[in-house]
Amino acid sequence: MRKRLHQTPGAGIFFRKCDQLVKKNVQFYCDFDGTIARNDVGEQLFLRFGSAETCYAAVREWMRGEISSTEMYRRECETARVSRKELAAFASGQELDPHFKGFIDACRNHGYEVMILSDGFKTYIDLILAHAGITGLPVYSNDIEFFATDRIRPVFPYEAGSCGKCANCKGYQIRRHRQEGSTIVYVGDGYSDRCGALEADIIFAKKDLLNYCRQEQIDCFAYTTFADVYKKCQKIGLFD
Ligand SMILES: [Mg+2]
Numbered sequence: 739m740r741k742r743l744h745q746t747p748g749a750g751i752f753f754r755k756c757d758q759l760v761k762k763n764v765q766f767y768c769d770f771d772g773t774i775a776r777n778d779v780g781e782q783l784f785l786r787f788g789s790a791e792t793c794y795a796a797v798r799e800w801m802r803g804e805i806s807s808t809e810m811y812r813r814e815c816e817t818a819r820v821s822r823k824e825l826a827a828f829a830s831g832q833e834l835d836p837h838f839k840g841f842i843d844a845c846r847n848h849g850y851e852v853m854i855l856s857d858g859f860k861t862y863i864d865l866i867l868a869h870a871g872i873t874g875l876p877v878y879s880n881d882i883e884f885f886a887t888d889r890i891r892p893v894f895p896y897e898a899g900s901c902g903k904c905a906n907c908k909g910y911q912i913r914r915h916r917q918e919g920s921t922i923v924y925v926g927d928g929y930s931d932r933c934g935a936l937e938a939d940i941i942f943a944k945k946d947l948l949n950y951c952r953q954e955q956i957d958c959f960a961y962t963t964f965a966d967v968y969k970k971c972q973k974i975g976l977f978d
């Protein structure tokens with residue numbers, strides 16, 4: 739059950755509730771596309787190597803709740819023509835939030851766990867993190883496999899735990915990884931972060947996730963980069 743925090747730092751209620759947070763055992767769950775990576779890499783992948791028209795139509799249907807993200811990804815992968823080499827070159831051109839590395843160091847110094855939850859694909863996430871020199875972070879996501887030189891299909895290792903809307907439901911991932919009594923912090927930016935955010939004690943949100951939280955009156959901190967997340971974590975006492 740998530741604790742509701744007041745959205746305006748400085749309000750008395752906010753500090754009282756933050757005092758109740760368990761600071762010894764904090765788990766950070768971070769989205770990848772548009773959160774750790776500057777771009778929505780999955781979207782870029784299909785725009786670059788697939789049919790923009792088919793992909794946008796599939797995304798619109800998914801956002802309206804008409805199809806699950808597994809169906810969206812099957813349609814998108816169908817249109818893509820990309821080799822392993824092209825995918826690696828594409829991944830090496832992707833940028834991360836420049837403050838993510840510092841944030842990871844702070845989490846490690848405090849003994850906090852960080853997990854990446856993505857409804858994108860592990861292949862490009864691993865390539866991008868390795869290229870940025872970031873190692874040792876668990877990644878729970880969908881994946882792609884090559885079945886010809888330049889053809890890919892999606893693989894959904896966590897489909898059985900899906901809520902029916904997500905391919906890799908982040909709510910399911912948090913429920914299976916959360917430790918008893920831990921404080922769950924979620925950082926995300928999109929529609930696929932909704933199930934994850936609902937399991938969290940503290941939500942950092944931007945873009946579509948922020949709109950969703952505001953619409954549903956779910957307390958969250960708005961952020962732009964991991965520098966904001968870091969500063970806010972210091973302010974509420976999670977970081978020294
Ligand atoms: Mg995202």
Ligand SMILES: [Zn+2]
Nearest residue numbers: 901904907933
């Ligand atoms: Zn879900």
